[in-house]
Amino acid sequence: MNVSAVGRPSARALVRSISDSKIREVANPFMADAEIIRLWFGEPDLPTPSFICDAATKAMKEGKTFYVPSLGVPELRQAVADYQSRLKGRPIAADRIVITASGMSAIQLVVQLLVDPGDTVLTTSPLWPNISEASRLAGATVELIEMSVKNGSWTLDMQRLADAIARRPKALFINSPCNPTGWMMTAAEQKVVLDLCRKHGVWLLVDEVYERIVFEGDLAPSVLSIAEPDDRVIAINSFSKNWSMTGWRMGWLVAPTSVIDDLAKLQEFNTASAASFVQWAGITAIRDGESFLAHQVDRLRRGRDLVHQRLAAHPRIRTTKPAGALYSFFAVDGMTDSLAFATRLAGKDKVGLAPGVAFGPGGEGHLRLCFANEVETLSRALDRLEIALGR
Numbered sequence: 001m002n003v004s005a006v007g008r009p010s011a012r013a014l015v016r017s018i019s020d021s022k023i024r025e026v027a028n029p030f031m032a033d034a035e036i037i038r039l040w041f042g043e044p045d046l047p048t049p050s051f052i053c054d055a056a057t058k059a060m061k062e063g064k065t066f067y068v069p070s071l072g073v074p075e076l077r078q079a080v081a082d083y084q085s086r087l088k089g090r091p092i093a094a095d096r097i098v099i100t101a102s103g104m105s106a107i108q109l110v111v112q113l114l115v116d117p118g119d120t121v122l123t124t125s126p127l128w129p130n131i132s133e134a135s136r137l138a139g140a141t142v143e144l145i146e147m148s149v150k151n152g153s154w155t156l157d158m159q160r161l162a163d164a165i166a167r168r169p170k171a172l173f174i175n176s177p178c179n180p181t182g183w184m185m186t187a188a189e190q191k192v193v194l195d196l197c198r199k200h201g202v203w204l205l206v207d208e209v210y211e212r213i214v215f216e217g218d219l220a221p222s223v224l225s226i227a228e229p230d231d232r233v234i235a236i237n238s239f240s241k242n243w244s245m246t247g248w249r250m251g252w253l254v255a256p257t258s259v260i261d262d263l264a265k266l267q268e269f270n271t272a273s274a275a276s277f278v279q280w281a282g283i284t285a286i287r288d289g290e291s292f293l294a295h296q297v298d299r300l301r302r303g304r305d306l307v308h309q310r311l312a313a314h315p316r317i318r319t320t321k322p323a324g325a326l327y328s329f330f331a332v333d334g335m336t337d338s339l340a341f342a343t344r345l346a347g348k349d350k351v352g353l354a355p356g357v358a359f360g361p362g363g364e365g366h367l368r369l370c371f372a373n374e375v376e377t378l379s380r381a382l383d384r385l386e387i388a389l390g391r
C-alpha cells in the first residue's frame, strides 16, 4: 500500500501550531556539557529529603502498589485539607481536594474541566508558558495582560484587568508568587479580583505552587483565605517545589464540591491517579516536612539576596527583588534577542539561563536565572555572566 498517498503521519494542526519550549531550545544542545552551570530550569537543587524517600519505600514494601481512587488516597486528601485549612485560616474540607499527578496535570485537568474551544482565558504576562499553552491546546484564545515594572516592582494594572474581566472570559489564571517575575499579588488585589470574578461569573484559577516560597513572612496571600467553598475558584498546588519532589510528579487541586465528580472522571481518563506509594509519601512530606521547607526557603533567600545584589549593581542590568518563587528575572540593556543571547551564554560562557522571550509579551529583553543553588555556584555563574556582558 502506498502510505505516502495520505501524507506523512502528523499530529493535528492545533498541536503542531504550539511552539516548543524556548527554554528547552536553549538547553537541549548543551544537556551533555558538564561545564555548564545550569540555572535555566525551575527546580530546587536539593534532593528529596530521605524521610520522604523512606516513606515511599515503606509504602511500596507494604504493598501500596495497586490502583487507588481517582481523587486520591483518602488519608492524603485529608492531610492536604488539614494543611490547607491551617495555612488559609478557614476550613477546607477533604471532599474539595483532588490529588493529581503533578501541578502541571492539575492545570490540564482544570482546563479540560472548564475551557471549550473558542473560549477566552485571561492571564498575565510574562508568565510560565505552560499555563497559556495548556489553554491554547484546548482551543482557547489566551488574552494576556502585560505587566510592567513600576517603582522597582512588577505591577499589574488593575484597571486593565478589571476591564478584561468585565468582557467575561471563561477564566482568569493568576500565578502568585509568579514564575518568572517573583511578583506576588497582594491580599487587597485578590479581594478586588475575587469580587470582579464573582460579579461577572468568571472562574478564578490560582496557581499557588510557590505559596510557601516567599521571602518576607512565611506564606503568600491566597484567594482561598477569602473565598467561599462554592465560589468559582480553583487552586492549583504541587509537592514539587516545597519538598524538592519535582521528579515525583504529584500535586493537588482545591475546587468547589460541585465539580469534584467531574474532576474524578477527567482524572480517570487522564492519569487515573497519582502513583499510590508517592501519595503515601506525600502524607509524610506534609506532616513532617516543615523544618526541611524552612531550610529550603532560607537557602533560597541567601541565593536570592546574592543574585539580586550582584545583578542590581551591574550597569547594563535592570532587575527587581523577587518576593517569592525561585527566579531572578532581569532586563539587559541592549539585548534584543534573548534566545540568541542565552544560547551564546550557554555555549561560550557555560552559564545556562532561560531566555525572557519564553515567557510571552514583556519577556523579550530579559533573562531568567533560577537561584535555587549554592551561593558559591551562583557566584561563579554571575562572574561568567559579567564577563559576557562586558564583551
Ligand SMILES: Cc1ncc(COP(=O)(O)O)c(C=O)c1O
Pocket: 042, 102, 103, 104, 105, 128, 175, 178, 179, 207, 209, 237, 238, 239, 240, 246, 249, 250, 251
Ligand atoms: C507556576 C508553576 N505552576 C506549576 C508548575 C508545575 O509544577 P509540577 O508540574 O512540577 O508540579 C510549575 C513548575 O515549574 C510552575 O512554575
